[in-house]
Amino acid sequence: MLVENNVALQPLNTFGIAARAHSLARVRDEAGIAELISQLAGQAPALVLGGGSNLVITGDIKGLVIKVEVSGKRLIEETDKGWLVEAGAGENWHGFVAWTLAQGWPGLENMALIPGLVGASPVQNIGAYGVELQDRFHSLDAIDLRSGQTFSLDAAQCGFGYRDSVFKHAPSDERSYGLAGCAIITRVRFLLPKPWTPVLGYLDLERKMAETGISEPDAMQIFDWVVAIRSAKLPDPAVIGNAGSFFKNPTVTPEQCADIIARDPKVVHYPMDDGSIKLAAGWLIDACGWKGKSVGNAAVYERQALVLVNKGGPEHPCTGGEVMTLAKAIQTSVYERFGIMLEPEPVVV
Template sequence: MIVEHNVPLQQHNSFGIVARAQHLVRIASEADVAALLADPAWGGASKFVLGGGSNIVLTGDVKPLVLKVEIKGRRVVEETPRAWLVEAGAGESWHDTVRWMLDEGYPGVENMALIPGTVGGAPVQNIGAYGVELQDRFDSLDAIDLHTGRAFTLDAAQCAFGYRDSVFKHAPSGANGFGLAGRALITRVRFRLPRPWKPVLGYLDLERKMAETGNFTPTPIEIFDWICAIRRAKLPDWRVLGNAGSFFKNPTVTPEQCADIIARDPKIVHYPMADGSIKLAAGWLIDACGWKGKTVGNAGVYEKQALVLVNRGGPAHPATGGEVMTLAKAIQTSVYERFGIRLEPEPVVV
């Protein structure tokens, strides 16, 4: 185990914000975690788990010991008539793993192509796109308790998945609280991919692709290619223009609240949910408040999609975490003042 000191993190967060880890350890296996926790100098230190850095905003140097998860490996655990069970290491690229599954003949996650980040970060955020969420394809995961060193396995119910939410985003509460924020390091994730495969094509963008191509029975790899093309047309590549993807969650309201907003703004984009609530498009709310293209310092709102905040300064003059959060808070205030809706950020602010 090697502890690195004063490590630049600009290349380890998709916003490209300049910050440093005072101390950093690269975790390539479960044995590395055991060695770290057994080390008298570092075992009891405060820790911060870092995957792909695609869903964080760094507002300064990171003082806790940074655990950079780099656990690799992909394999098929089991094949049954009803499902394929596939496992991947937490340090694997999410997008590359989606492509690998398709190349190996295991479809089911193609709608989540091109989402940045790592496999280990996917259940933390319960990532989702174009009608499919991670929880829809999740089987179980392995993790290590950073307080006790105990290895454990969680199924979907124990992960308490919600909209861009999971047990890993909540601190323990009360004597029996099960929140695992800051406590668990995910090592491996397993996916249950249903057989026979059925495409998920209910989103308008995918319906347009079918109409454009005349292909109404696309294969998994064709859906993968469509999703990649759609995302590239709408969203900036973080390697070119730093960003953390969708910055705010789409809020949900009651039908009565939605009707009140529609009476004032008939064009508001909204989607009925299975539970009777109405999901509003956060990007539309932000755009309606005039934020598209606006900036605070070197942090800005993307011209093509108001839901995405970007780093306009590039690697040489990057936005600071403070500028990003000042912009985010100004957007929250204006949306609340106009619509009475409180937008909740998706990224973790460090």
């Protein structure tokens, strides 16, 4: 375990926001985490940091920041149902997806190029192009920051929802199972199903099928398509600082959707299995005229209104305050036009 003082956080968050941590501990295995917890003596860290890809920092962090760097990838077992694979929380998510496909284990291809680390994937219940993490999730290991005890959770215990899990909710009382700020995820396991079937229901993938003439793509072809689609729409954080999709796609009732369609027939919407309708938040933001607009050095990406970016670069980075001022202005604008309050995806600290 390595503990550093007065650490610059700008290179550790994909938005590139300049801030500092009073102290930062890098933990690379379960023993290091246990040692750190014993030193904390019941005090919670200020922040548990993975890849910093879903984060808006609004100022210097006075307490301890824990940087999770647990590595490792392996196949646990292969059965008639599928491949059970495991990755350390510090593994790069996209790299892990590519690795599973290289081994001949399909199932994660629709979630290619999502930024961040494996350990953050169940926290956010990440998803893209018709597949969510909960669809492939098996279980995870974590360490309780209060007691130092190791525990495991299955999918039901994680309480997955749309971009949601128990790790995003603080325990309100002794009976609550919220785990925000209470645990560090160390390893995550996925069950990649047999037989594999492609998930192709999104318009962008249908367009790729039409363009290429490939009507029955394999998993690697879908992976390549998703990478191409996301690369065309979304900025590379290494080039333009950002936190990926900034707002969740809202869900509405069919009646609410019909009312919006009556006023805006081109609204992008998708029916859900539970009867609700998912609206494309990026389309709503674009319809309100926000694409390319800015507050200070925080701006709405000109190619995709769902993404807020650091247009000042590393030399003149935007502040967390500018990002949140822009986000709140967008929320107000969308609510006034559509009656929908957009919910941000990133964690704000």
